[in-house]
Amino acid sequence: MGNLAQERAARALRRHAPELAGARIRELGRGLDHVVLVAGDLVLRVADRPGVVREARLLEIVAPRVPLPVPRPRFADAAAGVLAYRLLPGRPLLGRAAAPGTAARLGRFLRALHAVDVAAVAGLVPVEDADPGEWLADLDGPPELLRVVHASVPKPSGRRVLAHADLGAEHLLDDGGGVTGVIDWSDAAVTDPALDFARLYRDFGPGFLAEALRVYGGLDDDALPRITFFARCAALEDLAYGQASGRTGYAEAALRSITWLFPR
Structure with a gap:
């Protein structure tokens, strides 16, 4: 999924964050069904296509209700299957x-x-x-x-x-x-x-x-x-x-x- 994930992430960046369209995209990690990339200060989680929209909506509901930081969606591109959020500190x-x-x-x-x-x-x-x-x-x-x-x-x-x-x-x-x-x-x-x-x-x-x-x-x-x-x-x-x-x-x-x- 590596090269395909980067291609999907690049397409999503061009649509939603054109200021990062030329930024280097590197892999941050991966799971069983997703790849996590980073470009500039954005994390790009490439996964199940409709799932990223539901996850973004869920995070918008959860974020103001819990006392620890969770990802704050910058955009969710259903066509590319990319959820983007600001990079959180730590590892x-x-x-x-x-x-x-x-x-x-x-x-x-x-x-x-x-x-x-x-x-x-x-x-x-x-x-x-x-x-x-x-x-x-x-x-x-x-x-x-x-x-x-x-x-x-x-x-x-x-x-x-x-x-x-x-x-x-x-x-x-x-x-x-x-x-x-x-x-x-x-x-x-x-x-x-x-x-x-x-x-x-x-x-x-x-x-x-x-x-x-x-x-x-x-x-x-x-x-x-x-x-x-x-x-x-x-x-x-x-x-x-x-x-x-x-x-x-x-x-x-x-x-x-x-x-x-x-x-x-």
Whole structure:
């Protein structure tokens, strides 16, 4: 998708930001279904074509309601599949320690995000059951860890909130002093709030999770088994992805998380 993504980004720049039409476009990162480029001070996220318009509208709703920065759309070009926003400071926390106070800040962030009226985002994000049993499909990993996951499937929750739903370290920007942005909202959904704590638990450990939950408040008493289950599944997914793709940062982070997610 590399060259094609750059061509799509260049077309979008000519239409919406002609002052950057001749700027150098370089790759900043990529995911399973998108490429992130940068030109000047603009991030250009090249992804699913209709999806970028929905994501831009979602960000416009979320931005004024949460206490941490999220991308502020400059434009969304449905024809090219390009979402553009000003470059946020910092770099992803994947493989790095979080600054003191980060757990509390994310607890406040999630409390505000989950309070957004789901009617305000109707049609912009899917409504997902987050049935833990369905997470077992195609899950791969070391057999002894898979046995633990299969033996600890919790009951699904009936609570539904607007969730980021992929709130891992790779989507948290940090400048060394704290979180400077929450990025990649392409998986946002109206779903179980436990999903937004699962990857925080996976990436930063039990103490971090406890502090985020303390500040957040209000989760049901049986949320912790769901958080743990989703975190274990996410760790195995990242382990498999990192090993298959050669992106060792994901595999290394997943292996670290196994020490607290699957205690002997």
